[in-house]
Amino acid sequence: MIEPYAHTISKDEIAALEVEEFSGRIILITNESDCDKAVGYLQHFDMVGFDTETRPSFRKGQRYMISLMQISTEDACFLFRLNTIGIPPSLENFLKSEDILKIGLSLRDDFGAIRKRTTVTPMRFLDLQNYVGQFGIEEASLQKIYAILFGKKISKGQRLTNWDAEILTEPQQKYAALDAWACLKIYKKLNSVR
Known part of the structure; x- marks a missing residue:
């Protein structure tokens, strides 16, 4: 039986919630050798959370390439600094492996950003925006879906920071890790009730 969830949640309701934090390990990937090791580790999982970050543009016509790719297990999140390593072969x-389910949100935007760096076609991805409706959830934002399911809020304070910065601050790293991890948690929660 599918557990009934709230269809929607208001901004005021979210504001009153406790802030969620990612408490797992965060591993920055800044070279191809570390990328190969991280991918080798991630290939042992059936499913992972996925997200990307791009430096925001505040000028008309100015666009930046994808800066960061986050891939998370339940207890570790790898932050791939694509602005320094690109997308290595591993x-x-x-990304194109059909063995691992990669769970994200608003993947069309992520795929568009990935296409600017590689010609690879991402495979076996699940977009939560297209998935949560069957559980009665009418919201499309990660923050609102997470709040409905877990009664906690995801802070968006770091969203518009410079993801191309030479050094990512601890708040940036935690924000980036949380989004990918939250996608995995949402999927697992929804499927534990089936």
Whole structure:
């Protein structure tokens, strides 16, 4: 039986919630050798959470390439600094692997950003925006879906920061890890009731 969830949640209801934090390990990937090791580790999982970050543009016509790709298990999140390493072959192979389910939100935007860096076609991805409706959830934002399911809020304070910065701050790293991890948690929660 499918557990009934709230259809929607208001901004005021979210504001009153406790802030969620990612408490797992965060591993920055800044070279191809570390990328190969990270992908080797991630290939042992059936499913992972997925997200990307791109430096925001505040000028008309100005666009930046994808800066960061986050891939998370339940207890560790790898932050691939694409602005410094691009998308190495091992990561391309991971993106097109049909062995691992990669769970994200608003994937069309992520795929568009990935296409600017590689010609690889991402395979076996699940977009939560297209998935949560069957559980009665009418919201499309990660923050609202997470709040409905877990009664906690995801802070968006770091969203518009410079993801191309030479050093990512701890708040940036935690924000980036949380989004990918939250996608995995949402999927697992929804499927534990089936």
